[in-house]
Each structure stands twice: as C-alpha cells, then as structure tokens.
Amino acid sequence: MERQQLNIGLFGFGCVGEGLYQVLERTPTLKASIRKICIKHPDKKRSITSEIFTTEAPSLLNDPNINVIVELIDDSEAAFVIVKAALLAGKPVVSANKKMLAEHFEELMFLQEQTGCQVLYEAACCASIPLIRNLEEYYDNDLLGGIEGIVNGSTNYILDQMDVRGISFAEALREAQAAGYAESNPALDIEGIDARNKLLILIVHGFGHVLQTSQIFYAGIHKIEAADQAFAKEKGYKIKLLARAAKLANGNLYALVCPSFVPLNSRLAQVGEAYNAVNLQSSFSESQFFLGKGAGAFPTASAVLSDLSALSYGYRYEYRKAGQAVVLANEAELILRIYWRTNGDTQRSALYFQNVEQVFIGQTQGFIIGEISLKNLKLLQSNFRESSFVLVDVLEENKTVFIQDLSLVETLTST
C-alpha cells in the first residue's frame, strides 16, 4: 500500500511537540512535514523560525493543505475542542493527551464513527511502549486476564530516587519536572490521576469496556514516606505505583491504581527511573512483560511518529472488543490486603478491616496489615486523611488473584 503524504498541523511546541519536530527532521523516510504550529504564548522564545508559529487554531483546522492534526498541548479541555473541530473538518488526529481521551472517550468514539476520521494515541499510554496497538490487534483473539503495570514515569522516578538516593519527595518531584517527565500540573501524576486515565484507555483496548473515570479507584504516592519504603525494604519489597485491571473468577472486572508492594526479585521492582513496564496476563500465553521509556520528549515523540506512520497507511483502531457489557466488581465484595499507616487512631482504623493480621501502635503513628473491602478503604481514607496505604494484594475468597508473589503475604503475616 502506498504511503500517504502527511501535511501536519501541530498543536503544542512544548516537551513533546518540539521532540516530534526534531524526530521528524531525522526521519526522512516518513513522508511527513509540519506546515504550521499553533501555540499559546506568542512571545515565548522558540528554537526554530518564528514564521511557522501561530496562535490561531482555525488557520490549521481550516487549511485545506493540512491533512492531519497532531495535538500535543497540556490543556485537556482546549485539546478536546481542537480534536473535535479537526474531526468535523475531515482531518484525522494523533494525540498524546490521556486526560482528554479518558474524559471524553465515548464522545471521541462517536465522532470517529460519525466523521470517518480516526484518532490515534499510542503515546498516551506509556509513551514509547507499543501497548494499545498490541492490545487492539494481538490480544484480540486471546483471553486477556489482566493488565498490571507501572504506567506513570514521573511517579516511578520519584519513588525510585527516594529509595535509591534517599532524597526527599519534594526534591525528587522537582527533578522529575526539570527532566520533562512530570505533567504541567504534577498533581495529575502524584495523586494517581494520570495512571487512572491511562488504565481507562488500556481497559477499552484490552477488555472492550469504556468506563467512566469515576469508576476507577485511584490513590497516589504523595503520602508515601521514607518510613514506608524502609518498611517495604525490610520485608523484601519495593513500593511502586501500579495500575491494575483484571477479571475475577466470576467474570467481573476490577480496576485500581494505588501504591503497591512488589517483591524485590520481581521484574516490576527492577523498573527504575522514568521507565514504565506492563505485565499482560492471558489464558494461554501466560504473562508478557513490556518495558520502555514512559515519558520524555523523544520516547513520547517516537510513539507519535509511529502513529503518523500507521496513519500514512490508513490505520485506524477498530474497537472490535468495544460494547461488551461490563460488570464491575462490587466494592463491598472486592477485598484488598493492605498496609495502612496512620498518624491518627490506629485502633479506630482497625474497625474498618474485616481481618487484621498485624497491628503496630507507636508514639506518633501506627500501622495495620489486614484485609479490607474497597468500600471500607474509601471510608477509611476519607476519615483519616493524613494516612497512607500500600496494596499488598487483591483477594478473592481469600485467594490471591493476581500476579503477586505469595511469599509477600507470608513474610508480612509471620513477623
């Protein structure tokens, strides 16, 4: 099939937009060139000639010579307006904006169907790791059991640097921002929202369910302290922010983003810096492990480039699995084994657990290890705001239902 010449209208010339510009300069085989770039601040100093820049979105959207819009801005609502206008103008879109996608997924599916123009967004999930097309194509005929992984580069960088170099949370966050790993609004990263948004997209392509953002429980790393990491290390674990979606034995799906213990000898524990890694579990092929750079100018631009290349051959997501009825695990029945640390009343916290395996009450804080329903965990969190928790495992009928090493539980409960 002959490649189509791509004349790009680019929105955003920040970390990823400028990265894409440079990557395209070094990829002459792809018949693609950037015609105009729309930015927000016209007076900002730029590394390339000023003639190409504009602040007028319509001059890209209405230009008949532009046949693809690449949307790489850091404002999800403005991005949705741009993407919608582009599709209605008959132009396909490549985007890296997971927040925009997660918040408008159904509308975007409808717009693609209505206009016949596609939106590709491989860069929105784990940047350089080719997950979406894999879930869409390769796992189509395979029975996917679960997705588990580190899908946010800046939180992995922060936890890793706190752990390895002993630096503070604030210092590690500053470094992640300076390196271009963190979102413009770092709360999206550290509170787990960015990972939640990515998990929503992975669930669409993995399981065919279009969830609302409010249906995915998330907790971030902003309350994790050096003491929690020391506790994990002492027991032979690391703390990672994991996104997980899996089917329970009754076929119901659960989806969670939260700090989690991973065994030191596991592949996920070895994932350092801003790398991302995802385990996919399927019925016949067991587990596959994907590892790659999950943030930064070039890794993210490389995924945008891959989408542009796919687009030049007319590729589109078919959403073949979409529309499957989803039954989410009941929050009162989804049982989590967690480590809970609180500066508040530890004994009162324990009342929320259905099974307490270990309690420690110190002078300033205490911790509990035990089993709690997701419903009670949410109540506990809202009543003890200055506390943190780390997931040990997800249980079903007191059996471990995901990948974690069971020795974790034994080690914790035997101390």
Ligand SMILES: NC(=O)c1ccc[n+]([C@@H]2O[C@H](COP(=O)([O-])OP(=O)(O)OC[C@H]3O[C@@H](n4cnc5c(N)ncnc54)[C@H](OP(=O)(O)O)[C@@H]3O)[C@@H](O)[C@H]2O)c1
């Ligand atoms: N950074 C990463 O590693 C990474 C990884 C994966 C996905 N992403 C996603 O990629 C997107 C871009 O991220 P980034 O890190 O490149 O952001 P960034 O460095 O903050 O750059 C944002 C760019 O968007 C422009 N912009 C903002 N609002 C605009 C509007 N209404 N119209 C036109 N331009 C506008 C800004 O213009 P000015 O230059 O004039 O301020 C700037 O050039 C985000 O959706 C992000 O979630 C980023």
